[in-house]
Amino acid sequence: MDQSDIGSDLESVLLSEEQLSTRLAEMAAQIDADYAGEDLLLVGVLKGAVMVMADLARQLHHPVEMDWMAVSSYGSGTKSSGVVRILKDLDADLTGRNVLIVEDIVDSGLTLSWLLANLRSRGPKSVEVAAMLRKPEANKVEIDVRYVGFDIPNEFVIGYGLDYAEKYRNLPFVGTLAPHVYAE
Numbered sequence: 001m002d003q004s005d006i007g008s009d010l011e012s013v014l015l016s017e018e019q020l021s022t023r024l025a026e027m028a029a030q031i032d033a034d035y036a037g038e039d040l041l042l043v044g045v046l047k048g049a050v051m052v053m054a055d056l057a058r059q060l061h062h063p064v065e066m067d068w069m070a071v072s073s074y075g076s077g078t079k080s081s082g083v084v085r086i087l088k089d090l091d092a093d094l095t096g097r098n099v100l101i102v103e104d105i106v107d108s109g110l111t112l113s114w115l116l117a118n119l120r121s122r123g124p125k126s127v128e129v130a131a132m133l134r135k136p137e138a139n140k141v142e143i144d145v146r147y148v149g150f151d152i153p154n155e156f157v158i159g160y161g162l163d164y165a166e167k168y169r170n171l172p173f174v175g176t177l178a179p180h181v182y183a184e
């Protein structure tokens with residue numbers, strides 16, 4: 001899927017495929033350095049983190065394991081409430097492991113702070129976060145996101161795993177939606 005397939009539904013391209021991959025390479029180099037000689041388990045949060053996970057993992061030299069979790073955040077509309085339900089739990093036992101949560105985007109940070117508390121209660125050696133995108137709202141919650149791809153404006157974004165009504169996840173770039181799409 002590319003720009004021509006989405007046509008007038010796209011307002012603008014915020015981050016190109018090249019910008020995403022360049023930044024992911026820098027993040028991967030940092031992660032390789034930080035976890036050198038250590039065990040590392042990447043935990044992707046479905047569904048949004050699929051693209052970040054696939055691309056980040058392939059840019060790493062470190063031999064990681066990958067696992068997945070699906071959570072749903074109760075809330076009205078597009079705002080998350082911080083009340084989270086596990087739809088699919090991890091297969092891995094986290095005892096003594098270095099865990100790196102891989103996220104598409106940190107918005108209010110409520111989902112992530114719940115997830116951090118949940119995973120930290122399972123006896124891991126460490127739990128850190130890598131997020132491709134972070135919105136300014138995230139500053140309101142005390143979350144230390146160790147690896148951030150890009151700080152972006154407070155706009156609804158799509159592509160590279162992020163959806164609007166489950167669509168546009170397979171755009172290779174991050175863009176903003178044209179207002180007429182919301183209005184429909």
Ligand code: XMP
Binds near residue numbers: 108
């Ligand atoms: P919180 O607010 O708890 O929620 O940090 C983060 C989750 O909300 C979703 N989210 C978005 N999804 N475009 C999307 O497609 C956006 O601009 C956006 N902002 C937040 C996303 O699922 C994320 O994990």
Ligand code: MG
Binds near residue numbers: 047103
């Ligand atoms: Mg998500």
